[in-house]
Amino acid sequence: MKERLNRPLSGLPGLRSRAAKKNTDPVTKLRRTSSRTSGVTVSSEKEPRGMDESDDGGPGDPPGQIDDLEAQANEILGLLSKLLETADQDVSRNWNLEHELLDLLEGIGRLKKQLRESVTLSDWENPPWKSRTALEATYERRINELKDKVKSLEAEVRALRERLETMQGRLDREISKNWALGYDCRDLAGKIWRLEAQLRNSITLGDLEKPPRKPKTALERALERRVRELEGRVARPHGKPRSRTM
Incomplete structure (x- = not known):
């Protein structure tokens, strides 16, 4: 242009x-x-009108x-x-x-x-009174995508909740089991104490001189060691006596 x-x-x-x-x-x-002749200018050609001559033929x-x-x-x-x-x-x-x-x-x-x-197929069969704008259609698609995402998140939350309930039930059962085991341990401790007392009462002097062929257990050896300590205390209630030699 x-x-x-x-x-x-x-x-x-x-x-x-x-x-x-x-x-x-x-x-x-x-x-x-033009030619110069005795101070008078004579033109051999007609000059343009309005430039060299006026309308009445005078000089311009x-x-x-x-x-x-x-x-x-x-x-x-x-x-x-x-x-x-x-x-x-x-x-x-x-x-x-x-x-x-x-x-x-x-x-x-x-x-x-x-x-x-x-525009969906249902809209073609029953078109709306007012057509949706492109902005509305874009936001509707975005809303549908977010709804699907929310549904998937809700499903994950339900699965986690069920898993948590299962773990909570298992924890309750383990707590009950530990509680029962604690009482069982207390009962066993009392039973052991009673057995130790019976063992102390059942040991004779003959058993000390002639031990049985069956090897003693660690508990039996510990009890015997404890018995010997107690017997030593009984024999020397105030500790080792001092020598009276000069």
């Missing part, structure tokens, strides 16, 4: 050269057709008309420059508007595609 607007400047019928030509043509004609003023033509040519060139500048601005504005239009058309195409994808 800019090149097409710039083309008339060079394609016009020589606006600048024509103005210059108009500025110089009268002088050239005067110089070419070529230098003043040349200045007017130059001023008009300069004014025309200034106006043409402003016109070209305005044309450049219009070209740039049109270029921007064309690209904005392309962007809008592309956005409209995307919105139409979203709208087509958002």
